[in-house]
Amino acid sequence: MSRCSNLVDVGRRHFLRGGSVAVAGLATAVLPVGGAKAAPANAQINYPSNRLANVSDLTVNEPMDIEYPDADSPGALIKLGQAIEGGAGPDGDIVAFSTLCPHKGWQLAYDSKDSTFNCPGHFSRFDVEAGGQQVWGHATQNLPQYTLRVDDNGDIYAEGASDLIFGRPSNVL
Numbered sequence: 001m002s003r004c005s006n007l008v009d010v011g012r013r014h015f016l017r018g019g020s021v022a023v024a025g026l027a028t029a030v031l032p033v034g035g036a037k038a039a040p041a042n043a044q045i046n047y048p049s050n051r052l053a054n055v056s057d058l059t060v061n062e063p064m065d066i067e068y069p070d071a072d073s074p075g076a077l078i079k080l081g082q083a084i085e086g087g088a089g090p091d092g093d094i095v096a097f098s099t100l101c102p103h104k105g106w107q108l109a110y111d112s113k114d115s116t117f118n119c120p121g122h123f124s125r126f127d128v129e130a131g132g133q134q135v136w137g138h139a140t141q142n143l144p145q146y147t148l149r150v151d152d153n154g155d156i157y158a159e160g161a162s163d164l165i166f167g168r169p170s171n172v173l
Contacts, residue, residue, distance in 0.1 A: 044147065044160050044161075044162065045144075045160055045161045045162070045163070045164065046159070046160045047068070047069035047158070047159070047160055047161060048069065049149075049157050049158070049159045050068055050069065050157065050158050051155055051156070051157050052064075052066045052068065052077050052096065052148075052156045052157065052158055053066070053077055053155075053156050054153070054154045054155050054156065055079075055089055055090070055094070055150060055154035055155075055156060056154055058077065058078075058079040058094065059079065060079050060080070060081040061078070061079070061080065061081060061112045061115070062078075062079075062112070063076035063077065063078045063110045064076065064077045064078070066096065066158075068096070068098075068146055068158045068161075069158070069161070069165075072167075073098060073100070073165050074098070074099045074100065074107065075096055075097060075098050075099050075146065075158075076096065076097055076099050076110060076117075077094065077095075077096040077156065078094070078095055078096070078097075078110070078128060079091075079093055079094050080093040080094075080095065080115065080128065080129065081093055084129050085131065086131050086145065088148035088149065088150050088156070089148075089150045089154075089156070090150070090154075094148060094150070094156060095128060095131075095145065095146075095148070096145070096146040096148055096156075096158060097117065097126070097128065097132050097143050097144065097145050097146065098143060098144040098146070098161065098165045098166065099117065100165060100166040100167065101119040101121060101122075101124055101139060101143075101166065102124075102139050102140070102141045102142070102143060102144070102163070102166050103119065103121070103122055103124055103137070103138045103139035103140065103166075104121055104122065104138075104166075105166040105167055106119045106120055106121035106122075107120075108126070108143075110128075115127065115128040115129050116128060116135070117132075117143060119137060119139070122137055122138040122139075123136065123137045123138075124136060124137025124138055124139040125137055126139075126142065126143040131145055131162070132144065132145045132162070141163055142162070142163065143163075144161045144162055144163040144164070144165050145161065145162045145163075146158040146159075146160070146161050146162075147159045147160040147161070147162070
């Protein structure tokens with residue numbers, strides 16, 4: 001019995017040692033010369049352009065329910081009140097996200113106090129001001145953010161998503 005335990009311990013040690021060497025090598029290979037951070041690679045899933053609302057329909061920090069790219073995909077359109085990276089509109093503060101948790105598809109709830117979407121199922125949290133980045137929980141990907149375009153009349157159009165929306169086996173409608 002003890003011989004078996006020792007073999008398991010040896011296996012763990014070798015696994016952990018090999019994993020740390022691999023991570024160190026990967027970190028060295030990924031960092032560009034001079035230590036500058038590389039720009040993140042964003043996947044873009046192109047869905048048909050759909051009109052969601054008009055800028056005048058939005059109230060700061062109150063999400064508007066939307067459906068994009070189709071009626072089977074609930075989402076939210078939010079005017080944050082301050083310009084953020086990836087924000088659209090004249091003030092650069094309008095964003096839209098899928099409101100299906102990428103972990104198990106639970107319907108997310110918006111918390112206006114800290115600008116996060118929160119999952120009631122397994123408690124994943126997603127930061128709206130940081131492009132839907134996961135900040136807590138079981139999810140293994142960020143919240144899909146919709147690519148927005150605002151025309152000269154203030155009409156807001158969604159034209160794609162940053163990630164695969166929960167429950168879709170592919171990126172095609």
